[in-house]
Amino acid sequence: MPKINGNEIRPGYTLEHDGGLWVAxxxxxxxxxxxxxxxxxEMKNLRNGSKLNERFRSEDKVERTRLEQKDQQFLYENDGMLVVMDMESFEQVELPSDLLGERRPFLQDGMTVTIEYYGDEALNMALPQKVTCKIVETEPVVKGQTAANSFKPAILDNGVRVLVPPFVGTDEDIIVNTETFEYMERA
Known part of the structure; x- marks a missing residue:
């Protein structure tokens, strides 16, 4: 693994520090x-999510690691474990569902996810940025309500609450940003 100087650290770099894997x-x-x-x-531990603030002088050497990213297809969930399939070797792997954290409701059958591996250990799972969901409950459309920044609450088919524009109604498909949990557009 390459060692870099302390002043070369950039946000997003994965570092090996104090026996742990951290992302800047x-x-x-x-x-x-x-x-x-x-x-x-400011660093976040990739294994347990703890945070750490550290000072690095330019002469300090830090181990920079590279995580291997693989696109894999989500198949199903079994006892809190997510079963994904490698798109090239068709090998199935079980991963803990807490890799996704609060984004777990947006995971859909057959969805392609990007998993970051350090050796054989899965550290992170990324969903596509945009996901299509159906609105199951929201207030009815009010004619003439055209205020620019007025939003109303809505509940999606996966149980997540989002704010949607007033013209969007029940049983409509919308596209939601999985990073910010915000309405983007109609599907």
Missing amino acids: VKVNHVKPGKGGAFAQV
């Missing part, structure tokens, strides 16, 4: 009046 979330380069410059790095 925020990086702030500081040049104090006295002493040498340093990078103030």
Whole structure:
């Protein structure tokens, strides 16, 4: 694995630090009046989700790791485990459902997900940014309600609550952003 200087750390880099795997979330380069410059790095542990703030001077060496990304197809859920299939070898793998966290309701049968592996260990699962969902419950459409920034609550077929524009009604398909949980457009 390549070692990089402390001032070369950028957001999104995966680092091996203190025996754990961390992803750099925020990086702030500081040049104090006295002493040498340093990078103030906010990191998140990829295994347990804990956060850490660390200072790295330019002469500090940090191990940068590369995670292998594989596109895999979600098949089904079995006792809290998600069964995915490798698109090339057709090998099926069971992964814990907590890899997705709060985005779990957006996972649909047959969906292609990107999984990041460190060796054989799955560390992260990413859904497509846009997912089509059906609205099961919302307030009725009110004629003449055309205010630019008025939104109403809606419940999707997966149980997630989102805010939608007033012209969207029950039983309509909409596209939702899986990162921000926001309405994007009609499907």
